[in-house]
Amino acid sequence: xxxxxxxxxxxxxxxxxxxxxxxxxxxxxxxxxxxxxxxxxxxxxxxxxxxxxxxxxxxxxxxxxxxxxxxxxxxxxxxxxxxxxxxxxxxxxxxxxxxxxxxxxxxxxxxxxxxxxxxxxxxxxxxxxxxxxxxxxxxxxxxxxxxxxxxxxxxxxxxxxxxxxxxxxxxxxxxxxxxxxxxxxxxxxxxxxxxxxxxxxxxxxxxxxxxxxxxxxxxxxxxxxxxxxxxxxxxxxxxxxxxxxxxxxxxxxxxxxxxxxxxxxxxxxxxxxxxxxxxxxxxxxxxxxxxxxxxxxxxxxxxxxxxxxxxxxxxxxxxxxxxxxxxxxxxxxxxxxxxxxxxxxxxxxxxxxxxxxxxxxxxxxxxxxxxxxxxxxxxxxxxxxxxxxxxxxxxxxxxxxxxxxxxxxxxxxx
Amino acid sequence: xxxxxxxxxxxxxxxxxxxxxxxxxxxxxxxxxxxxxxxxxxxxxxxxxxxxxxxxxxxxxxxxxxxxxxxxxxxxxxxxxxxxxxxxxxxxxxxxxxxxxxxxxxxxxxxxxxxxxxxxxxxxxxxxxxxxxxxxxxxxxxxxxxxxxxxxxxxxxxxxxxxxxxxxxxxxxxxxxxxxxxxxxxxxxxxxxxxxxxxxxxxxxxxxxxxxxxxxxxxxxxxxxxxxxxxxxxxxxxxxxxxxxxxxxxxxxxxxxxxx
Ligand code: SF4
Numbered sequence: 217x218x219x220x221x222x223x224x225x226x227x228x229x230x231x232x233x234x235x236x237x238x239x240x241x242x243x244x245x246x247x248x249x250x251x252x253x254x255x256x257x258x259x260x261x262x263x264x265x266x267x268x269x270x271x272x273x274x275x276x277x278x279x280x281x282x283x284x285x286x287x288x289x290x291x292x293x294x295x296x297x298x299x300x301x302x303x304x305x306x307x308x309x310x311x312x313x314x315x316x317x318x319x320x321x322x323x324x325x326x327x328x329x330x331x332x333x334x335x336x337x338x339x340x341x342x343x344x345x346x347x348x349x350x351x352x353x354x355x356x357x358x359x360x361x362x363x364x365x366x367x368x369x370x371x372x373x374x375x376x377x378x379x380x381x382x383x384x385x386x387x388x389x390x391x392x393x394x395x396x397x398x399x400x401x402x403x404x405x406x407x408x409x410x411x412x413x414x415x416x417x418x419x420x421x422x423x424x425x426x427x428x429x430x431x432x433x434x435x436x437x438x439x440x441x442x443x444x445x446x447x448x449x450x451x452x453x454x455x456x457x458x459x460x461x462x463x464x465x466x467x468x469x470x471x472x473x474x475x476x477x478x479x480x481x482x483x484x485x486x487x488x489x490x491x492x493x494x495x496x497x498x499x500x501x502x503x504x505x506x507x508x509x510x511x512x513x514x515x516x517x518x519x520x521x522x523x524x525x526x527x528x529x530x531x532x533x534x535x536x537x538x539x540x541x542x543x544x545x546x547x548x549x550x551x552x553x554x555x556x557x558x559x560x561x562x563x564x565x566x567x568x569x570x571x572x573x574x575x576x577x578x579x580x581x582x583x584x585x586x587x588x589x590x591x592x593x594x595x596x597x598x599x600x601x602x603x604x605x606x607x608x609x610x611x612x613x614x615x616x617x618x619x620x621x622x623x624x625x626x627x628x629x630x
Numbered sequence: 631x632x633x634x635x636x637x638x639x640x641x642x643x644x645x646x647x648x649x650x651x652x653x654x655x656x657x658x659x660x661x662x663x664x665x666x667x668x669x670x671x672x673x674x675x676x677x678x679x680x681x682x683x684x685x686x687x688x689x690x691x692x693x694x695x696x697x698x699x700x701x702x703x704x705x706x707x708x709x710x711x712x713x714x715x716x717x718x719x720x721x722x723x724x725x726x727x728x729x730x731x732x733x734x735x736x737x738x739x740x741x742x743x744x745x746x747x748x749x750x751x752x753x754x755x756x757x758x759x760x761x762x763x764x765x766x767x768x769x770x771x772x773x774x775x776x777x778x779x780x781x782x783x784x785x786x787x788x789x790x791x792x793x794x795x796x797x798x799x800x801x802x803x804x805x806x807x808x809x810x811x812x813x814x815x816x817x818x819x820x821x822x823x824x825x826x827x828x829x830x831x832x833x834x835x836x837x838x839x840x841x842x843x844x845x846x847x848x849x850x851x852x853x854x855x856x857x858x859x860x861x862x863x864x865x866x867x868x869x870x871x872x873x874x875x876x877x878x879x880x881x882x883x884x885x886x887x888x889x890x
């Protein structure tokens with residue numbers, strides 16, 4: 217049975233190359249951590265990674281580590297450890313699982329990569345509150361624990377149009393980081409290097425966008441669940457040639473699949489949008505379940521969140537500020553609804569699935585009536601399932617699956 | 631001759647309904663689900679067969695539904711309980727309605743349109759509050775039998791507010807009421823009211839309202855209270871605990887189940 221199931225998920229050949237570049241990335245960080253050079257910066261996933269790279273830092277993203285704790289289902293071993301020191305089970309379970317794992321001196325990195333025993337030691341922690349306040353609390357815990365400086369950008373939240381005053385403030389905050397980062401890294405800021413990194417990040421972003429857009433084809437060549445894995449390099453390696461090379465390779469493979477009408481779901485009958493965080497510990501399980509239901513989850517806010525259209529080396533600071541401010545998660549309900557509406561048309565979707573992640577209100581867009589409004593306005597069915605990114609105590613598999621199955625039955629009669 | 635069977639393997643009870651080609655119920659049974667869904671469905675099916683077909687000469691087409699729907703190997707198809715409840719309810723009420731099903735472990739609000747097509751639905755979240763399991767827990771707490779709740783609620787002298795939406799918090803609230811010397815009857819009525827509020831919170835109560843499920847079957851007074859709260863009549867099909875199984879039997883007859 218398990219063997220039979222394994223074959224349900226179609227292999228993406230490029231993945232073996234991704235595993236290699238991710239391994240290289242973590243080994244390089246581990247070396248730097250052990251040798252004390254080059255300097256290591258921890259950065260939030262939609263934070264100013266490009267600036268850090270240009271200053272010679274190797275950049276480590278704790279959210280990526282959080283997702284690893286989720287996919288390996290180790291998170292629930294550690295969340296209670298953080299709960300016990302006063303970090304509530306209701307706050308970000310990336311934070312609680314990551315902090316808990318650190319306290320226990322364990323990491324999924326050591327299981328995946330021989331010789332790596334711990335997460336890389338930071339020289340500085342840099343956050344951006346564009347996504348949530350939890351990242352600030354998360355990095356502040358490490359700042360206290362490791363006695364490492366923490367720097368941050370505090371952005372606006374829930375904004376409609378991105379206005380000049382938003383951008384001016386963020387630009388100023390980014391510039392203010394530079395003297396501190398120069399001192400910590402021992403490197404002088406070089407605007408040309410910054411422009412080069414931005415150019416590469418932009419190229420990575422464009423390729424990642426094209427990768428996701430191959431799913432406009434019917435049948436879609438890649439599922440949302442594949443996408444959450446394939447986006448690894450866009451998160452941690454953007455700004456490097458390696459990421460560009462990887463997405464060139466992946467794009468070619470997916471375009472080939474489109475040409476051969478090879479879908480990720482055999483006999484694709486329905487196409488859905490996934491709004492919200494992945495349920496990391498259940499990726500495979502849900503992926504197989506949707507395949508059995510002949511339903512393809514073809515587009516998502518989550519995977520789209522690493523498309524930064526605004527990057528422009530001509531205006532490096534302003535464009536960095538814009539890219540990290542015009543993101544979906546930073547915007548108001550009107551913007552978000554219009555965005556999803558466009559996705560519905562672009563990807564020819566039959567329904568929208570909202571994941572209400574218990575510990576991440578920032579990515580749970582069902583909570584202010586959006587599914588009901590979209591359902592009415594677009595005349596498209598929506599479904600909300602309850603779960604969480606990492607805390608599987610908040611997820612009832614049976615209830616979620618019954619909901620999804622009943623939703624597909626509903627699509628059958630529409 | 632073909633008979634059509636729906637087996638609803640719910641979290642608390644397993645129900646089987648057998649109908650003939652005229653959609654008449656010829657046999658049914660209700661049993662505890664226990665820990666072995668396969669065994670529970672065998673028992674439910676064979677008990678229902680005893681009434682329907684004492685000689686054992688009929689051919690059966692079976693559709694399974696409910697939490698344990700995938701645990702029965704001998705079915706011809708499966709369908710979720712959401713679709714089966716809607717189908718069963720529409721058989722009796724051929725109009726657009728909002729169906730509230732209060733089951734053992736979950737409650738659902740399902741929209742059925744005038745053509746009998748099922749629209750959106752909502753299932754309650756992870757807490758047992760507002761379900762049969764909740765009533766069971768509270769009955770234990772009050773040291774009364776589950777079967778006595780309806781009669782007790784009927785005898786209540788006043789309305790008391792029980793506001794928590796967590797089973798554990800409710801139990802604590804009840805302890806406070808007991809300490810204050812509140813009558814058990816009044817507490818039970820307060821609990822019924824809390825079940826009603828949980829349902830109202832799930833979705834707007836539009837069109838006609840139909841209620842199904844075990845809680846409704848055993849507690850008609852709760853339906854009466856619900857009617858008073860909404861200020862309109864609530865329709866309850868015959869054998870409300872069997873609506874899902876009956877809907878599954880109709881799907882078996884109509885030949886539209888998903889492959890099992
Ligand atoms: S956005 Fe959500 S998942 Fe991401 S760090 Fe913030 S709270 Fe955690």
